[in-house]
Amino acid sequence: MAKKKPVRKETAESMGARQREISVSEFFLKNRHLLGFDSPRKALLTTVKEAVDNALDACEEAGILPSISVELRQLAENRFVVHVTDNGPGVVRKQIPKIFAKLLYGSKFHRLRMSRGQQGIGISAAGMYGQLTTGRATRIWSKTQRQACAHRIAVQIDTKTNKPVILEDEEVEWAPAFHAEDPHAEPVTAHHGTCVSIEMEAAYIRGRLSVDEFLKQCAIVNPHLQLHYRVVLLSKKDPKADAAQSDFIGQEPPWTVFARGVDSLPPPSGEIKPHPHGVELGVLIQMLKDSSARTLKVALTQDFSRVSDKAAHFICDTAGLSPKAHPRRIAHQESEALYKAINEVKLMRPPTDCLSPIGEEQILAGLQKEIKADFYTAVTRNPTVYRGNPFQVEVGLAYARPGENADLGGDDPVRVLRFANRVPLLYMGGGCAITKSVNSVNWKSYGLAQPKGSPPLGPMVIMAHMASVWVPFTSESKEAVAHYAEIIRELTFALQECGRRLSVYLNKRKRAAEAERKRGYIEKYIPHLALGLHDILKFSDQEQTKVEAALKEMLERTHLQV
């Protein structure tokens, strides 16, 4: 056995000499499970999710109806390359390296606007995971409307400095192409767009936590999206591969196309300014320091939402400050008085027209398209506010007749589809405010069985969507919504409304089934009744038939009135 080396006693000086800066890349490389890269299966999903989120955000901001294609191509047992192509506005050459190979870089973090991305980590983290597991660079093709040629760039992250390292950089002839289901049809080419390609250790497994499921749910809540998808697997030897798909060795499998459901973009979501009542003291100080205004009054009215001139004067009076004071001076000396005064003044709630919910109609359309059921309903609540951040909650529900949908067992817990800013959330359901809300509603009162503290049982799908300018996720991997009381309350109200409607439907169906049973019973006896009348009243055969028909008609009418 190796002898234990004596450990040197440290001093303040020797310890000081070992202190070092840790780059954010190094940190997340060592803690990659925090970003959703714990396993090869989850890594594949996270990569697709981050790339698709970015593509959709870019298209919507540029007012382009999104076409996105996703290809997963297997290179070896445990290795895939993920290609995601969009017809978005493209990325200017200068920004490509940083956007794709620098953690904490982006345009969405510093604003209050509803978007899928918000952290500036996702796609660079996917590239870093690829680099970690395969040593390969992230490859990007991008063409903007103004450029004649596309840029093709290969980048890696220098994890020690969190800076991009450009390995290849050239101008190429390229345009994003989208292939039809029919392999003989010509692909449709767009004039601008971006393609990102990442090689990585990954595992492709079907099921509830798969890329397939993610993209299917994406299509439900983004009916304006046209999505092309295929998985190219290596060979039949791969036990996880379908025979159908792995037959296409040498010859490529066809694309699955999720057609566009609506030809218009969702109403664009606006950017808002922070509401004074949601701002903490430290943030207030920072905002005053950064303000371009030269007086406190202007800073208050210009940098915050809902502060009128009158309100600004009231705040200054309450705090005993001059409205003409310089914001930077206040930041250093009197910020606490200002903070207290701000929280005493009555202000309008934050503007909520910055949100772009899916809408009841679209939710119904999405559910009807993707889930076979008998009863559908949807509720979009009015926007409200948590910690100064506007948000809005929507719930949809689909209930199948027994045996109508093979995917939905009558005695199984209902399926819950969770979404945040139109992005499906697949993992960590247990820690999510949506799951918690579903479990805490009393579904028994709406006619469903429900074990205590669990989801209800039945052939049913619940979908819930939270839209906000800032979704509070429980981790950097953005898989679950944190348990804010305001969010849970809104979700509960929406679920209860859907539940009440479901109970009306279930009661009606119960009555209809009862009537049906009675009708069958009577119908069976009509000929005997007519025969009896024939005997008693001495009807002719012709009269008997007539009476029979009349009785049937009467029954029909009664039935319709049920």
Add this chain to the structure above:
Amino acid sequence: MAKKKPVRKETAESMGARQREISVSEFFLKNRHLLGFDSPRKALLTTVKEAVDNALDACEEAGILPSISVELRQLAENRFVVHVTDNGPGVVRKQIPKIFAKLLYGSKFHRLRMSRGQQGIGISAAGMYGQLTTGRATRIWSKTQRQACAHRIAVQIDTKTNKPVILEDEEVEWAPAFHAEDPHAEPVTAHHGTCVSIEMEAAYIRGRLSVDEFLKQCAIVNPHLQLHYRVVLLSKKDPKADAAQSDFIGQEPPWTVFARGVDSLPPPSGEIKPHPHGVELGVLIQMLKDSSARTLKVALTQDFSRVSDKAAHFICDTAGLSPKAHPRRIAHQESEALYKAINEVKLMRPPTDCLSPIGEEQILAGLQKEIKADFYTAVTRNPTVYRGNPFQVEVGLAYARPGENADLGGDDPVRVLRFANRVPLLYMGGGCAITKSVNSVNWKSYGLAQPKGSPPLGPMVIMAHMASVWVPFTSESKEAVAHYAEIIRELTFALQECGRRLSVYLNKRKRAAEAERKRGYIEKYIPHLALGLHDILKFSDQEQTKVEAALKEMLERTHLQV
């Protein structure tokens, strides 16, 4: 109502212009729940935890028996100042600002060594939270052995750049002082040490998730620690305050002192190099690039653990590489072949003498000191490895007689105390590998009731400790151990061993109770028996007394043999 502003359509250029770097401070400021600062109550605990962790690490590295004092002083209903003082080696002047006011800065991230801190985030995050909620700076007093004077420094984080801003900086007369329980006794002063003081929004609430509980558990697993603690609350008006403590208005409450249990430090834990089988391709490439060695062979034997000259040659041969090749060249071109070869060669498992477990004896002593019970046992497993990282698991168990310990209800779920590298984990028990292991052991076979998938029921405390050079936490707030199969397996084995011992004890106790019952029964009839013998055998009174005594003695002996 405000009119919705038309949202401007973006182009690649306009979007590019809005891309910005996000500083890691800004990121965690907006996501402070990720660091354990979600609520005022948890923020208080997290701050104490980070400060105490740092103090203990520093003392142990410098070979100093730690004395730490923690004071929570209430300033307003929702505002506290946290003071944590230690007798550690102190911090050199130059390092103070960065250590206390820069996220991702420290000496522990880049090494494989068992320590409480590992991220370089904790204490700066606590300071940042204080700054966010009160606008105040973190204050540090520090004196090293070599300095005649102490440094007093006040720092804040510039969150935009994640850099410290020094607000005050002076040399002062100061030495860490530790106060006895007796308010009239003189405080003990050390020659070196550090004090950190953070003013913050906080709530002091007693109970299972409190600072009180954290420090009590700290004392259990760190018997070499002398801990001084007090809470100075504002006034009786505070509904959460104890009468006992809030009587001390004007006059300060006394200190609670957790005395030192052992007068020696735990054996120092050594630093190890990465084991080749736990290293991923991307990390291998980075290590080759950074290597100070000039040949591949030297890089392999010098930068990794367990690679002998022979193994290095075998690896080079298998990969078809020259042992004399320059590591940096391999990094660029042939790293994948090298990576494959490394994973084909047989190597000794990583060294495990780098771990410093608490030890069975100390665990028993800790449990006996803090938990009133009848039966105690402890198991320290041998070290093993997950993903190339050595780790070691320990479990202790205390079982009380019914009614013996008012804190432990006989029909309640057992209490589980979780520890990682000697740090108590209070929050997020549901997501922790320790909880999962406790729930999955079949406790019924050891004589305890257990609802399915839940912890067993009984007047029992289980403590479990995971020691590792790198503990895989489920979030930055370091509250739960991730579900690695290897870790859960080791925990399960240790729990089962404790369970078997418990079942021996429970059976013995059952038999003893049975014998006691019988004994009482016979004892009651001995006089009658003697009287009968007296009558039948015509004993004298004297003989009767003698027989009675003899019978009792016999019974006594039988009982002892049970």
